[in-house]
Each structure stands twice: as C-alpha cells, then as structure tokens.
Amino acid sequence: MRLLVAALLGSLVGMERERLLWAAGIRTHMLVSVGACLTMIVSAYGFQNSIQQPHTVLDPARMAAQVVSGIGFLGAGSILLRGNSVRGMTTAASIWSVAGLGLAAGGGLYFAASVCTGIILVILAGMKPLEEAYRARIQSCTFRMRSERGAVPFDQLKKVLRVRGGQVKRIEVQSVEDDLDDTTILLVRVSQADIRAGAARLKEMPGVQNVKVSKKGSRKL
Template sequence: MLAEPEMLLRLFSAAALGSLIGFEQERLLWAAGIRTHMLVCVGACLIMLVSQYGFSNILTHQNIVLDPSRIAAQVVSGIGFLGAGSILARGDIVKGLTTAASIWTVAAIGLAVGGGLYLAAGASKDQSDHPGWH
C-alpha cells in the first residue's frame, strides 16, 4: 500500500499541474479553465491510485487476479466523451478541438502523476505551454 503522504503528494501535484494548464486556457478565455482542468487531472490521478492500490486487500484471496491497468485505461475512453462534448461544429467552422485535446492531455498527466511518473507528467505540462498549442 502507498504511504498516505505520498498519496497526498500525488493528488496535490495533479491539482497543481492541472491548474497551471487550466490557467493558460482560462487566460485565453477558452471554454474549459482552471477548475475543469484541475478536476480532470485530480480525478484521473485518483482513478490511477484506486486502480493501483484500491484492491490490494482482495488480492490476498486465492485465485484472484486483477489487472490494475484496466481501470486506468477507461479514463482514456471517458475523457474522449468529455472532450467530444467540448467540440462544436457550425458549417465549415470547428471550435473546441484544442480544448478537447487539453482535457485529454490533462487526464493523461493525472494518470502519470497517480502512477508516480512525476518527470513524465511535468515534461508533458511543459509541452502544453508550447505556443504551437494555442
């Protein structure tokens, strides 16, 4: 089982990284801002923590085999639906693709932080600040 201080560090790190990306989105007056990005990142982090450690007590039973990656993998599908809801098409104009991509990326960052991959999560956050994204 993961120590409680490490668990809190992961959740707070996810909140911080999600907020930083959301701040940039909010500054540009895009649909999803700080709260949305922070909630998605923390939620994905929490799902990863539950996926990795939430079922440790049942693993002591005989003939029980669990694949923790299955729960985390569903985040990718679920966030896809959330992102699809942010995309608007009116004639030849499509809006919301970058918002959808940022929500999807923030979820991936949350999963990375939840898995303890701080370097990957931080590097991904730095890439999202690249001017080509906006």
Template sequence: MSRLVMAAALGSVIGFERERLSWAAGLRTHMLVCVGSALIMIVSAYGFEEVLKSDHVVLDPSRIAAQVVSGIGFLGAGSILLRGEIVRGLTTAASLWSVAAIGLAVGGGLYTASIAATAIILIILAGIKPLERRFISVKQRRQLTMLVDRGSLSFHALHEALGPGSVRVKQFVVQQSDDSPELDEVRVELSRASSTEYQAICDRLRHLEVVREFREDDAS
C-alpha cells in the same frame, strides 16, 4: 495527497491557457480532469491490495485506469462545436485528453514524465499557435475586390449569398469607388478557405446581379 495537489497544479497550467481564450473547458475543468485521473490511478494501484492478498483472486487493477482514456471522450465531445462548416474545439478536446494522461502519470508516481508532458503541451498550445498563424494561416488568406451598385451589398446580403461559405469571411470593407460615385468598392478577405471553397465563393459572388466588376487579389 501530494500526488493529487501536484495533479491539480499541472492541470491548472494547461487549463489557464484554455481559460484565457475563453473556452468552455477552462481552468477548473482541466484541474478536475487531472485530479480525477490521478485519483483513479491511485485507486487502481493501491486500492485493491487487500483483495489481491487473498488466495484464488485474480485482478487487473490497471483496467480501471484504462477506462479513463476512453471515458474522457464525453468531455472532449462536449467541448467540440460545429458552426456552419467549421469545427471548433478540437484542440481543447485534445488538451482534456492529454491532461487526463498527465493525471494518470502523476497518480502512478511518474513525476518527471508528467512535468515534461505539461511543459510540452503548454508549448504546443501557446507557443506553436503564433507560428501557425504567421506561416500557415497567412498563406490560406485570399482577397477579393468587387465593384457593385452603390449601397447594394451589405454584410447581411453577402452572408445570404455565400451561405455556409460566409464563415470563411475574415474581413468585409465597403467604400465609395474612386472611379464612379454610383459604385461601391467592396473588399472581402477570406481565411482558411480551401481551393474548392475559394472557387465556389468566387463563382457565387461573380454571378451576383449587383456586381459590375470582379477581381481576385493576392492577400499576401
């Protein structure tokens, strides 16, 4: 009983971090995975004691727990979403897999390892993300400025022009040009665009009929 409660508590710590970001696999899902994994481990370790005492019986109880590692994959796959060319949910899928491992550790009586793993996973999920945004994502931001015919380029028109590349648009700002009242100044900020994607987006925008001037800026 105590192992199942501990598994629920450790799973809730990881699940709460996912829940606050409004992911489909949140608090309850992580708790259930952790408790279920712990129960399977307990069954694997102690559920076959009577059978193993019989003569001429060879049984490997650890095989049941081993199936958790591969079986948890269907939950992880369900948390992964494909939006355009962007794959989202991989981190949540990995957290579900990790929580399953925590549950197995708790079920096996490895309390120190399970608590340490929970702390490390929480640091990775909640602590590393701000650093990633500050030092990695910022370097992947690029900004473009265009002068276009007045009222000719809306966000919908930009989306149609870029196609799948529109998912890279982080900011879209339109204002009247200071140099000419007949032109709009459009600023587009791109996020996490590879060099190939960036060049493809620039080529598409540069060749739009409504674009009179195109400039690549340094977003940093």
C-alpha cells in the same frame, strides 16, 4: 501529494485555456487531472487485499485504462460547430492530455508528468504564433468584381492574379446590365500579400469599376 501535484499540473494547462476564454478553463482541467489521478491510485492500490486472496486474479490497470476512453465525453462537449468551422478541438485535446497527466501523477511519475506539462504548454502557447503565420499563407478568399463586359477575359484572370490553376476553385460571371458583368472568383491557398496584390492589379485593369475581397482562414482550432 499525488493528488496535489495532479491539481497543480492541471491548473497550469487550464490557465492557458482560461486566458483565451474557453469554456473548459482552470477548474475543468484541475478536476479532470485530479479525478484521473484518484482513479490511478485506486487502480494501483485499491485492490491489494483482493489480490492477496488465493485463486484471485485481477488486472489493476483496467480501471485506469477506462479514463483514456471515458474522458472523451468532456472533449466532445467542448467542440462546437459554427458555420463551416469547427472550434474547440485544441481544448478537447488538452482535456484528454490533462487526464494523462493525472494518471502519471497518480502512478508517482512526477518527472514524466512535469515534462509533459511543459511540452503541452509550449504546444498550446508557444506554437500558436507559428500556426497563425502558417494559416496566413493558406487562406481562401473571394474576389467580387464589377466590370464592363469582356474587360477581363477568363484566360487573363490567372495571369493578373498570378495564381496557379489549382488555386482557382470557381469563377462565376453574372450579367447585371446590358454592358456590365459581376464576376466572382474563389481562390484557395493564397497569402494575404497575394490577395492584396491581386486586388490592386484587378482594380488597375481598364473597364473594372470596383473589386471587393472577402477572406476566410482554412480552418479554426
């Protein structure tokens, strides 16, 4: 019964990861949960005969405790570095959490394991829209503007873009012709609405020929 409960709870979390096409899906989460559950059962009941022997002292919790640290290699395998972004941290955390579900089910703590499964699913699926909405407000972006020389003075850029000094990370100006400049402006912690409005205001300035914007989120899980 405990092994089946662990498999069921692990599959629920795995289905959420499978829905997003992550490498660690239903089978991986089920195996982690069932394996952790079996380790807990062996740790709790596998040494009963040895404990009953005289002058024998054993700590049955030590075997189950190794699951918490040992599961790290699976989590590390799901983390990928792509360019400047790290992907797979959430899946690694879900694998580690599923191991805890298996331990709880192996210890007979069905209610705690079920409640924890519900909380994990809410975090993985329910919190994602809120996280994406928050990330939309803390994007970084790069403005690339071609303009006539001196058309946009440095001291006017922050006023035109309506940003604070801490949001401007870098401004670079490169002369491309005798009377034209290419200006690159890197901004951080700006929303999509601010980016669109800033680009529109730059394009309306006299002497500005074109403005290009490239956006990037602050991080990826």
